Amino acid sequence: MKVLYFDCMSGISGNMAIGALLELCDDQKWFYEYMQALPLSNCTIHISKEMRKGISGTYFDVVVDEEVVQPERHLSDIYTIIEDAQIPEHAKMLAKAIFYRIAKAEAKVHNTTMEDVHFHEVGAVDSIVDIIGVALLIDYLHPDAIYSSVVNDGYGFVECAHGIIPVPVPATSEIFASSDVIMRQIDINTELVTPTGAAIIAQIADSYGPMPAMKVNKIGWGIGTKQLKIPNVLKVTLGEIAQHPDEVIIMESNVDDCTGEMLGFVMEKMMHEGARDVFFTPIFMKKNRPAYRITVVTDEEHMKRMEELLFLNTTTIGFRYRKEKRHVLNRQIVDVKLPEGVVKGKKVDFEQESYIYPEYESLKSLSEETRIPLKELYKRFQREV
Ligand SMILES: O=C([S-])c1cc(C(=O)S)c[n+]([C@@H]2O[C@H](COP(=O)(O)O)[C@@H](O)[C@H]2O)c1
Numbered sequence: 001m002k003v004l005y006f007d008c009m010s011g012i013s014g015n016m017a018i019g020a021l022l023e024l025c026d027d028q029k030w031f032y033e034y035m036q037a038l039p040l041s042n043c044t045i046h047i048s049k050e051m052r053k054g055i056s057g058t059y060f061d062v063v064v065d066e067e068v069v070q071p072e073r074h075l076s077d078i079y080t081i082i083e084d085a086q087i088p089e090h091a092k093m094l095a096k097a098i099f100y101r102i103a104k105a106e107a108k109v110h111n112t113t114m115e116d117v118h119f120h121e122v123g124a125v126d127s128i129v130d131i132i133g134v135a136l137l138i139d140y141l142h143p144d145a146i147y148s149s150v151v152n153d154g155y156g157f158v159e160c161a162h163g164i165i166p167v168p169v170p171a172t173s174e175i176f177a178s179s180d181v182i183m184r185q186i187d188i189n190t191e192l193v194t195p196t197g198a199a200i201i202a203q204i205a206d207s208y209g210p211m212p213a214m215k216v217n218k219i220g221w222g223i224g225t226k227q228l229k230i231p232n233v234l235k236v237t238l239g240e241i242a243q244h245p246d247e248v249i250i251m252e253s254n255v256d257d258c259t260g261e262m263l264g265f266v267m268e269k270m271m272h273e274g275a276r277d278v279f280f281t282p283i284f285m286k287k288n289r290p291a292y293r294i295t296v297v298t299d300e301e302h303m304k305r306m307e308e309l310l311f312l313n314t315t316t317i318g319f320r321y322r323k324e325k326r327h328v329l330n331r332q333i334v335d336v337k338l339p340e341g342v343v344k345g346k347k348v349d350f351e352q353e354s355y356i357y358p359e360y361e362s363l364k365s366l367s368e369e370t371r372i373p374l375k376e377l378y379k380r381f382q383r384e385v
């Protein structure tokens with residue numbers, strides 16, 4: 001699984017995100033071509049190599065011709081610019097979703113509606129270019145998952161079109177409040193997370209925390225404008241995770257008055273209707289009653305049906321449930337040729353190794369066909385793989 005990990009140690013802004021993501025691309029020509037074709041006039045893109053505290057990275061800057069008065073833009077104007085851009089559909093959707101977050105936050109802060117909110121800095125040409133650029137790069141790199149560190153912001157006050165505002169700036173705070181972003185403030189007396197940066201990470205990150213175990217393939221460094229006492233850089237890692245993080249629902253109920261027939265029946269029904277697994281655990285319940293715990297492992301989409309089956313087919317009057325994370329290895333069904341016939345096997349990859357395990361039903365059929373005992377076929381299978 002291809003992943004991107006954003007290390008927002010010095011926060012995140014639109015131009016830092018573009019700088020870091022650009023460094024992860026083997027070819028950048030396509031990016032310039034798309035950017036040149038954007039329906040925005042009087043702005044020039046500058047891409048250069050710069051250093052922050054000895055770390056070199058890419059500095060992406062949009063220089064706008066100050067002499068040309070920019071129109072006051074509303075969300076609908078920005079959506080039109082994005083719609084008219086000659087860029088892939090997925091990049092358009094992502095760019096609009098990022099702007100939507102900014103518009104929602106600005107509307108809340110300035111007590112207006114999403115339609116009426118008009119952007120100053122945040123809707124200026126450079127933000128539009130930054131957001132479309134990030135959307136293009138994410139679409140190009142096409143990761144299966146995106147993770148982020150805890151997002152660091154600074155403290156104090158900064159000056160913008162509104163005047164002097166506190167850090168985290170109000171729009172950034174609102175974006176944090178309306179998303180899953182995990183943030184903290186660090187001892188840097190300025191803004192580290194711009195509203196554009198906050199909306200980007202809120203939109204693209206699947207979760208926040210330390211970097212998960214991965215094979216690191218490439219690092220991209222994006223340079224921030226200000227010189228700080230810490231390196232003002234965004235580090236994005238491109239890596240490979242062998243396991244596929246996943247989530248399942250675990251439903252559980254303890255029953256002391258259900259027959260074995262009822263339990264067997266409900267298990268069969270649930271397995272038939274989409275449960276990933278159903279199992280029973282013998283337990284001792286209140287009043288010294290031997291009983292069973294029914295555990296159902298299911299996807300969220302099947303949970304409602306599992307609940308119906310449980311209440312219809314057992315004597316339980318309630319259940320507990322929780323979401324749990326799973327790690328599963330990538331798997332593939334393969335044919336393994338034995339002298340006696342073909343057996344299906346499950347091939348899984350872990351780190352640099354592959355393992356093949358026989359599929360029981362396939363081994364059983366061959367055992368019944370050939371009358372060779374199952375355990376003997378199992379040994380022969382192991383010799384072939
Ligand atoms: O333009 C507006 S309305 C604006 C609002 C806010 C609020 O927090 S409200 C903040 N800012 C500041 O503008 C610059 C540019 O932000 P980008 O996201 O476009 O990089 C930044 O310093 C914001 O704090 C502008």
Ligand code: NI
Pocket residue numbers: 106109110162171
């Ligand atoms: Ni504002």
